[in-house]
Amino acid sequence: DPRFESLLDKVKEIVDSNESRRLPKLPKGTRDFAKEQMAVRDKAFKTITDVFKRHGAMALDTPAFELRETLMGKYGEDSKLVYDLADQGGELCSLRYDLTVPFARYVAMNGITSMKRYQIGKVHRRDNPSKGRYREFYQCDFDIAGDYKTVAPDSEVVKILTELLDELNIGDYEIKLNHRKLLDGILNFCGVPTEKFRTICSSIDKLDKLSFEQIKREMVDEKGLDVETANKIGTFVKQRGRPLELLAELQQGGSEFLEEDPAFSALNEMDMLFKCLESAGCIDKVVLDLSLARGLDYYTGVIFEAVFKGATQVGSIAAGGRYDDLIGMFGTKKVPAVGVSLGIERVFTIMEQQLQKDQNQAIRATETQIQVSVLSADLLPLAFKLASACWNARISAEYMVHKQIMKHINRAIELRIPFMVIAGKDEIEKGVVKLKDVVANKEEEVPSSDFFKALKREEVTLSDFAEELIARLRSMSS
Amino acid sequence: DPRFESLLDKVKEIVDSNESRRLPKLPKGTRDFAKEQMAVRDKAFKTITDVFKRHGAMALDTPAFELRETLMGKYGEDSKLVYDLADQGGELCSLRYDLTVPFARYVAMNGITSMKRYQIGKVHRRDNPSKGRYREFYQCDFDIAGDYKTVAPDSEVVKILTELLDELNIGDYEIKLNHRKLLDGILNFCGVPTEKFRTICSSIDKLDKLSFEQIKREMVDEKGLDVETANKIGTFVKQRGRPLELLAELQQGGSEFLEEDPAFSALNEMDMLFKCLESAGCIDKVVLDLSLARGLDYYTGVIFEAVFKGATQVGSIAAGGRYDDLIGMFGTKKVPAVGVSLGIERVFTIMEQQLQKDQNQAIRATETQIQVSVLSADLLPLAFKLASACWNARISAEYMVHKQIMKHINRAIELRIPFMVIAGKDEIEKGVVKLKDVVANKEEEVPSSDFFKALKREEVTLSDFAEELIARLRSMSS
Structure with a gap:
């Protein structure tokens, strides 16, 4: 019966298409850790x-x-x-x-x-x-x-x-x-x-x-x-x-x-x-x-x-x-x-x-300390310069490229990243970067050269850097 | 032919015994790390x-x-x-x-x-x-x-x-x-x-x-x-x-x-x-x-x-x-x-x-800091008391039971264990344990109670203990 044959083909087609579209699975009894x-x-x-x-x-x-x-x-x-x-x-x-x-x-x-x-x-x-x-x-x-x-x-x-x-x-x-x-x-x-x-x-x-x-x-x-x-x-x-x-x-x-x-x-x-x-x-x-x-x-x-x-x-x-x-x-x-x-x-x-x-004990999935935020895609090489200064100083850092500053800040808050380094066109013209203490919600502009100098010292640690950053923020607020 | 049967049994016996005696193998292309x-x-x-x-x-x-x-x-x-x-x-x-x-x-x-x-x-x-x-x-x-x-x-x-x-x-x-x-x-x-x-x-x-x-x-x-x-x-x-x-x-x-x-x-x-x-x-x-x-x-x-x-x-x-x-x-x-x-x-x-x-860079396979050495098998509970004091103070320790003191010392030298705590019948009678700096080859008797007290302090670290030990050894040698 050709109608049966054609029906069979249709069914096969549907099964195949479901097969290719369905989500992948784990083998029974196994799991991912993340x-x-x-x-x-x-x-x-x-x-x-x-x-x-x-x-x-x-x-x-x-x-x-x-x-x-x-x-x-x-x-x-x-x-x-x-x-x-x-x-x-x-x-x-x-x-x-x-x-x-x-x-x-x-x-x-x-x-x-x-x-x-x-x-x-x-x-x-x-x-x-x-x-x-x-x-x-x-x-x-x-x-x-x-x-x-x-x-x-x-x-x-x-x-x-x-x-x-x-x-x-x-x-x-x-x-x-x-x-x-x-x-x-x-x-x-x-x-x-x-x-x-x-x-x-x-x-x-x-x-x-x-x-x-x-x-x-x-x-x-x-x-x-x-x-x-x-x-x-x-x-x-x-x-x-x-x-x-x-x-x-x-x-x-x-x-x-x-x-x-x-x-x-x-x-x-x-x-x-x-x-x-x-x-x-x-x-x-x-x-x-x-x-x-x-x-x-x-x-x-x-x-x-x-x-x-x-x-x-x-x-x-x-x-x-x-x-x-x-x-x-x-x-x-x-x-x-x-x-x-x-x-x-x-x-x-x-x-x-x-x-x-114990929600207070919440564990972070990453250890990022600094988020380098640049405000336009053509500033990507600058983001890499700033982030690389951190990486080379053994400090955990991530970059982010987005026009809206609030997207940057929200990401840092959500992932509980304590510090941000922000650079947009304005900052470049002034030769500065903006340092932000995310928790205290305080920020300050520092000359870019100071930033790189701070990270180039031998044996610089994050605590040195954070100390310097916090000291600046304190002096700013006083 | 019964001779053939008997020969066959002999061969089978030899094969079986070889089989059971041969050493185990790893699958091809795999290896152990140790x-x-x-x-x-x-x-x-x-x-x-x-x-x-x-x-x-x-x-x-x-x-x-x-x-x-x-x-x-x-x-x-x-x-x-x-x-x-x-x-x-x-x-x-x-x-x-x-x-x-x-x-x-x-x-x-x-x-x-x-x-x-x-x-x-x-x-x-x-x-x-x-x-x-x-x-x-x-x-x-x-x-x-x-x-x-x-x-x-x-x-x-x-x-x-x-x-x-x-x-x-x-x-x-x-x-x-x-x-x-x-x-x-x-x-x-x-x-x-x-x-x-x-x-x-x-x-x-x-x-x-x-x-x-x-x-x-x-x-x-x-x-x-x-x-x-x-x-x-x-x-x-x-x-x-x-x-x-x-x-x-x-x-x-x-x-x-x-x-x-x-x-x-x-x-x-x-x-x-x-x-x-x-x-x-x-x-x-x-x-x-x-x-x-x-x-x-x-x-x-x-x-x-x-x-x-x-x-x-x-x-x-x-x-x-x-x-x-x-x-x-x-x-x-x-x-x-x-x-x-x-x-x-x-x-x-x-x-x-x-x-x-670079032989100087040789890596130790274990991190043992103290070898607790007792000189007879009936002192095993004492060995456990001394070693447990170390373990509970988060110090890496091993015990050894053997009559001959040189076996103890040679083991410590071979495994590059820096310190020894030694207890035999004599030491027990005197209420002391012997501390030994293996590298400097110096030793001193200290009251057992001092040993336990030193390890019971809060947040005792090996460096505290070693410092104390070394101070004792120094004062001994001067």
Whole structure:
């Protein structure tokens, strides 16, 4: 039917024209950062980097993608969230899922036996994007690798986490802490078969979101534990309390399984860890929580997770732990390691909310100090002469060309640019420029030569210049 | 044959064991940044960011990948170098190839009509990796979008490029500059058919690597121009010289085609541009070079490229130009724009070479100021008390646990940590800690309480502390 054909062509034409006219989109779960958001982000990264550097860490940057084999077998069930690159010939690669595995790869590849490193970078996960959850987000990681015989690195990593959260100043928090080996001891003692340890752990880990009855049903109905075993698990994992106190209770009133490995060394390690944290003055932030299990496969010792206190929306802001076998998976050498990872997206959200509450704290998106305003297009070379004098003196400046002076002034006020330098035909004839203090709304003419001389002095700073400008304005008004 | 079976099993075993033992690798054309390289990189980024901010630009960060449709049809022949993500269900995405197209997408998507932005980020290209060429590399971009009626943005972008290269201090350079419309006028005048403009441009663009005879052969033999046309092109594109002088020559002695558009407006724009650059004091860095054509499709006006002077290895360090139609490709609104992109990898290489030459300038990979040294493992909580006092006072500190004091001292010397705080059993009994100036090799015992008091003062800084320490050491030695 030719009418059908012609109709089809019409439809195709409309679709095409819509296609070409519609606005571009971002991939699902990603976003742009601009303006005030960038200022907030820079502030957060500065705080975090300062803490990391203060602990003697080296910076590391790794590629956005790794060979697929590097990431395989590291994330358990979460492996399905890894983004793969298309096979365009050559190697098979995937976007990095976290910063821990690339760090382990780096340490193994370079035969390193000891390293303290920090890394701030984007990671990618094919998760379901939801409110406040993204497929591309930043992680801020600090890790210590090396054959340390003590829990010093574990203690330092927890101390660092408290410094991060204290200095970011984003609300009251607590750090839930547990030990994989203690958990293994408990599961073993309760009669859980070894091959079910990890899957039972992931049920226990849900205790922050579900009731014990709910996870008991999961363990019994779905994972085939008997009811008695599940109940026995319940008597342990419901325990949480102040670290040194709960630890003493466990050590004294505990069952005999706590006197043999793996639980025994776990308790000893935690004892020293808590003493170090007490010395460091941050133990008040820590809660020993026997229900904490953490999803990832690679943890082998201390594990921890920071959460906001009294928050309705539960969820961790940061997490970490010891992973003694991960680096060894890449080479012949086993290098023990422990680290912490801060998910910065939630931090950004909180900082942005804080900003909105406190309007006085409003952050400028740019740092421009001087607006060079010329009043006609043929004066453009003059604008460049004036602005370049500022730029060359390391002063932040912008030019503007427009006939109406009010357009200039309004722009400066709107962008909160504190000073203006104005030149029109009149000023040129007189050999002057007009300096304006935008906030005080005062202005004065100065010989152009003075302006250039002021900016040519060695080591001129904006404060020198502003001082001079303000002094002139004062003398003018007096 | 059972022997064959058993042999096969042996081979399989060996292969598996080799497989598990071999070291991990990086994807081809990518690299890690660590230690001194990171310090160099941070320094370069700081210099670049300072220049960008000084010109009133806002920071922007866009995702590592975009929808594939966003990148399609923007890069001409280079589209084959775009990295695609695998189709894992959902949208088709590709890693960003540059920062210009994501910027154009951002401007169009947000209905922006005027914006000055900078962006520093990684881009990915499936190029053949070779010496100094990577598949993942950083670009540092500055762009001005908006309906400016003058060449002010073009002038500012070129001025910024001179500031970047001057302040990075990586060697003598020149900026080759041309205008797409002038080039179009020339090609038209020489008799090149419109549909061959872009392909002839890409031949002309090779004049920095090939002789005119070679590109003439390409234009005639491969691209089907007649010899006369090719020769005529030669008389133009061989011209290069000081901007204002060559421009005046063209305007006076030029053919009549220079008196009509597109060449006429190109010459006028360049006239104003050069006057602005003269005013800005940077015209000496610019060469008007009629052979510059630039590969990318999207340029529509002024184009430029910075190269090192007298370098044997030719190749651009930075490039840019005007692209008035790119943003309009994403929306209904046409927003003209001009920008510059600095490829930072070459800059890193040069800065690293400079560092190696000047050993005195050696950069430390960490900033640790104090090493807290305890002499037995059971003193770990004390180490944490001493180190935490430093950390809480915002002083960079590391602890070390080892029986032998020389191990401690050697570590501090090797890592160039200037001060040590030492505590062993003796010191604890006496209620003191030992302070050591590592460089001067002097030490003194101070009451532990003094140490903590010094660090508890409000706004204590390392220089306060060091001053006090040095004063003590001086009084000790006198």
